[in-house]
Structures are given as structure tokens and as C-alpha cells.
Amino acid sequence: MKPANSQLRxxxxxxxxxxLIAGVGMALILAKGLGTNxxxxxRLNFLVQHRTAWTFAWLTWTAAAVSILYFYLVLSSLxxxxxxxxxxxxxxxxxxxxxxxxxxxxGVLPDMAARALVHISDRDLFFLLxxxxxxxxxxxxxxxxxxxxxxxxxxxxxxFPARVWAAGLIVGVSxxxxxxxxxxxxxxxxxxSNVVLVPFLLIWLAMVAYYAGSGFxxxxxxxxxxxx
Numbered sequence: 405m406k407p408a409n410s411q412l413r414x415x416x417x418x419x420x421x422x423x424l425i426a427g428v429g430m431a432l433i434l435a436k437g438l439g440t441n442x443x444x445x446x447r448l449n450f451l452v453q454h455r456t457a458w459t460f461a462w463l464t465w466t467a468a469a470v471s472i473l474y475f476y477l478v479l480s481s482l483x484x485x486x487x488x489x490x491x492x493x494x495x496x497x498x499x500x501x502x503x504x505x506x507x508x509x510x511g512v513l514p515d516m517a518a519r520a521l522v523h524i525s526d527r528d529l530f531f532l533l534x535x536x537x538x539x540x541x542x543x544x545x546x547x548x549x550x551x552x553x554x555x556x557x558x559x560x561x562x563x564f565p566a567r568v569w570a571a572g573l574i575v576g577v578s579x580x581x582x583x584x585x586x587x588x589x590x591x592x593x594x595x596x597s598n599v600v601l602v603p604f605l606l607i608w609l610a611m612v613a614y615y616a617g618s619g620f621x622x623x624x625x626x627x628x629x630x631x632x
Contacts, residue, residue, distance in 0.1 A: 413616035415478040419471040420609040426468040427602045429461035437513075439534070439591045444527070451517035462510050469502050469545075475609070476552055483559050491555035498548035505541030508533060535589065542586030542594065550579025557608075564615055571608040575601060 437458055441447040451458060476495045480488040516530040557572025578600040585593025 409616045412478050412482065413613050415471075415475040416609045416613040416616060419468070419475040420606055420613060422464065422468040422471045423602070423605055423609070426461075426464040427606070429464050430598075430602075433457050433461040439538070440595055442591075445521075448517040448521050448530075451514045452521065455514045458514065459510050462506050466503060466506055469499060472549065473499060476556060479556055479560065479612070482563070485559070487555055488559050491552040491559070494548045494555075495552040498545040498552075500545075501540040502545030502549075505537040505539075505545065508537040508540070513537070538586055538589075543583050546579055546586065547583035550576045550583060552576075553579060553608075564612070568608070568611045568615065571604050571611060574604045575608050578604060 433454070435441065436450045436454075437447055441450070473492075473495050476492055480492045512533055513530065516526065516533055519526040520530045553572050554576030557569040557576065560572075561569040578597050582594055582597035582601055585597055
């Protein structure tokens with residue numbers, strides 16, 4: 405296997421594993437403390453009583469964010485041109501607000517939940533801070549990640565079979581839908597878009613890993629980029 409292909413396979417497998425773990429954590433743990441839990445009392449109690457699990461689940465998303473940046477960096481190194489550089493820049497720009505939102509979820513919301521259980525008047529502040537965290541991660545950061553996915557999928561479309569870059573485009577489009585839902589504070593919209601986003605992200609990463617391992621000609625990406 406060529407060194408560039410080997411690195412791409414490692415990056416895609418790493419991102420695949422971490423996003424799979426994070427997705428499971430979202431379904432089994434985080435969903436109980438997010439807006440998807442419409443029982444406010446149960447939501448607040450979960451954050452207070454299961455803070456360790458809550459923290460661990462968010463840290464898996466922190467690792468997933470770093471892994472997707474690494475994946476995009478490796479994928480972009482096989483191509484050239486301002487578009488791929490823009491895609492990586494967008495992803496790098498997303499890391500800051502994403503981690504800021506996650507820090508708020510880990511370090512602030514459980515404490516606010518404890519206060520909100522004692523003083524109902526503090527619930528407005530809890531929901532305000534939660535809204536800010538969702539906008540930073542779910543709207544801003546996720547929107548930038550999604551734009552990067554679209555750009556990189558399109559720039560590498562001649563190097564992979566159509567199903568590979570098509571999956572990447574679906575990731576980007578569903579990610580943008582998630583950002584719109586987050587901006588509109590639509591819990592149903594965020595849930596439905598995530599149902600599409602996470603599986604297709606895993607599929608995209610798995611297919612890139614497969615073709616990187618099968619020895620596809622990575623130079624075709626550079627040649628295709630040079631023609632655009």
C-alpha cells in the first residue's frame with residue numbers, strides 16, 4: 405500500500421471508530437440530557453446524577469471532532485487547489501466553537517441543572533446556556549464541518565467511485581440541515597437530520613478506508629484537481 409493511501413486509511417478508520425463510539429454515546433447517554441428529553445425534571449436529574457457518563461460521552465465527541473480534522477487534512481493532502489485548502493480551513497475554524505460548546509455542556513450545564521432543580525427561577529438561565537452551547541456546536545461548528553464535507557467530496561469525485569463522493573455529499577447536506585434545525589431550535593429537525601447524518605458519515609468513512617486499502621491511485625486526485 406502506498407504511504408499516502410496508508411495514512412488516509414488510518415485517518416478514515418480512526419474517524420470511523422471514534423464517530424461510531426460517539427454516536428452510540430449520543431443515543432444511549434446524551435439524549436437523556438439534551439432537548440430530545442422533553443421531561444425537564446428527568447433531564448435535569450440525569451445531568452446531576454450521571455455527570456461522569458455525561459462528561460465521558462461528550463469527550464468522545466471531542467475526540468471525534470479532532471479525528472475529522474485529521475481525516476480532512478489527510479484527504480486534502482492528496483489534492484491541490486484553493487477549494488481543498490478552504491475546506492480544511494473551514495474545519496479548523498469549526499473546532500473552536502465546537503469545543504467551546506462542549507465545554508459548556510460538560511462544565512457548566514450540570515451545575516446549572518443542580519441549581520435549576522432547587523430554584524425554578526434558574527431554569528431560564530439553564531435553557532439559555534444550553535441554547536448557546538447548541539448554537540456553537542450544532543449550528544456554527546456543524547455548518548462549517550458540513551461545508552467542508554461537500555467541498556472535499558466534490559474535489560475528490562474523480563478519484564473514487566460515485567457512491568463514495570455521493571455519500572460525502574449526503575453527509576454535507578444532512579449536516580447543513582442539522583445546522584438549520586439547530587438555528588431554528590427544532591428538536592425534531594435536529595433528531596431527524598442526525599438520523600441521516602451519522603449513518604452516512606460512517607458509510608463515507610468506511611468506503612474511503614476500503615478504497616484507500618485497496619490501493620486506488622491517489623495521484624488521480626491531484627491530477628483531477630489540477631484540471632479544475
